[in-house]
Amino acid sequence: AFIPTAVSAAVAGGIHSALFGAGPLFTVPDHGFAGLADLPLFIPLGILSGLLAVVICRGLFVVEGGFRRLPVSEFWHPVIGAVAFGLIGMAVPEVLGVGYDQIDRVLAGSMTLGALVTLGGAKLAAWWFALGSGTSGGTLAPVLLISGAAGAAIGEVTLGLFPDSGLSSGAFALVAMAATFGAATRATLTSIVxxxxxxxxxxxxxxxxxxxxxxxxxxxxxxxxxxxxxxLHRRGYRVNTDLHADVMAHAAVSDVMSTSVVTIGASETLADARSVIESTGHSVLPVLDDAGALVGIISRGGLFGRDASVADAVAEIAKTDVITVAADATVGEASRLMTAEGVTHLPVVDTGGSLVGMCTPTDVLKAAGAGAESAEPGWLSRRRHRRVIGS
Structure with a gap:
């Protein structure tokens, strides 16, 4: 998907530059970054931006849950949300609209600490009510404004403690915008860029x-x-954010198949086949010709569920249109083949058609289990899961 994404991004960027110019969306004055000497001041900002992302996310879904618990029809949820949004807008008109003008003001560092707290808090509450009630409120611009206002407020406090840094509150707003949105969406690199x-x-x-x-x-x-x-999680879908390889798409059938396969010759009798199945407990038997090539398959149901002479040859009742899989096929391909054909046993054959193994759902599960054991989730994810289990 990289090439289509790169091409579409380049085309979109070219069209945007042609229509609107190549300048930045927001006007950013000189914030006075002095290099490495300023970096320690942004450590608390990063931590607080992460906490703000937690508040933004959890608060939104708490408000959504509150609307669902209201003793009124869902039809009235947007009405209630709109009333709440309107009241907030009447009290703080700056929260209305997309918010680009307010983001420019925040980045310019021209707002007082009280104004920043009021703007950020009111925008957050209005956004919660808008989205929580089921109406449209956007995500990107509101989160950028909320985090920018919070970052500028943190910057005002930081600059009060370190007045000689030469930075402006807009510098903290700019950094907080990327840090908060990245933490809230788990798209850190995207937010930075x-x-x-x-x-x-x-x-x-x-x-x-x-x-x-x-x-x-x-x-x-x-x-x-x-x-x-x-x-998606609340609807029952699990979205894994840890990087992992799909073992089903990489492991070969030859790596997981059973190689010690009990077979029976095509010329042997039904009595012989019944004896083998009863003694081994297997539900299917591959049928081989004298050269060792797979010519059919016989199942327990087909063997015991028909009226046939025990002296008849196995070849006479064996199923000859056998679904097979190549030894170099992937486990994922074998699993999809089992599902599509409704079979539980896939004879594995080489290029010459000779039987080399048998693949069953148990073998597929073994491959999936091996992949789960070899997967390496992030160390922070492991610590979080351990904390949840132990709590």
Missing amino acids: FVFELTQDFNAILPLILASVLADLVGVWLLPNTLMTEK
């Missing part, structure tokens, strides 16, 4: 990376699901 593209501020790269990674650590620790996957 996205905010950089919006502002085209090269000096912000190091603080962006540091704070975004710290915020992501907090998000991974405290948020089992993200802003984008929580609803």
Whole structure:
């Protein structure tokens, strides 16, 4: 999917530049980044941005749950949400609209601490009511404004403690925007690049990376699901965010198949076949010709469920249209073949048609289990799961 994504992004970027120009979306003044000397000031910002992401996500779904518990029809939820949103908008008109103008004000560092707290808190509450009631409220711009206002407020406090740093509150707002959105969506690298593209501020790269990674650590620790996957989780879908290889798509059938297969010759009698099945407990027997090639398969039901002379040859009742799988096929292909054909035993053959093994659902599960054992989830995920289990 990389090539289509790259091509579409390039085309979209070219069209946007042709229609709207190549300048940044937000006007970013000089924030006074001084390099490595400023980085320690962004460590608390990264941690607090991660906590803000947790508040944003959990608060939204708490509000959604509150609307579902209301003793009124779901029809009235958007009405109630709109009333709440309107009341907040009347009290703080700056929360209305997309919010790009307010983001510009926050980045410019022209707002007081009280105004930042009011704007961020009101926008957060209005956004919760809008989305929680089932109406449209967007995600990107509201989260950027909320996190930007919070970051600028943290910056005002930080600059009060370190007045000689030469930074502005807008610098903290810029970094908090990327860090919070990345932690809330578990898309850290995307957020770093996205905010950089919006502002085209090269000096912000190091603080962006540091704070975004710290915020992501907090998000991974405290948020089992993200802003984008929580609803899917509540509907019963499990979205794994840890990187892992699909063993079903890489393991070969030859790695998991049973090689000690009990077979029977095509010229042997039904009495011989019944004796073998009764003594081994197997439910199917591959039928081989004198050269060892697979010519059919016989099942317990087909063997004992028909009126035939025990002296008849196995070849006379064996199923000849056998579903087989190649030894070099993947376990995933074998699993899909079993499901599509409704069979539980797949004879494994080489290029010459000779039987080399048997693949069953048990073998497929063994492959999946081996993949689960070899998968390496993030160390923070392991610690979080251990904490949940032990609590």
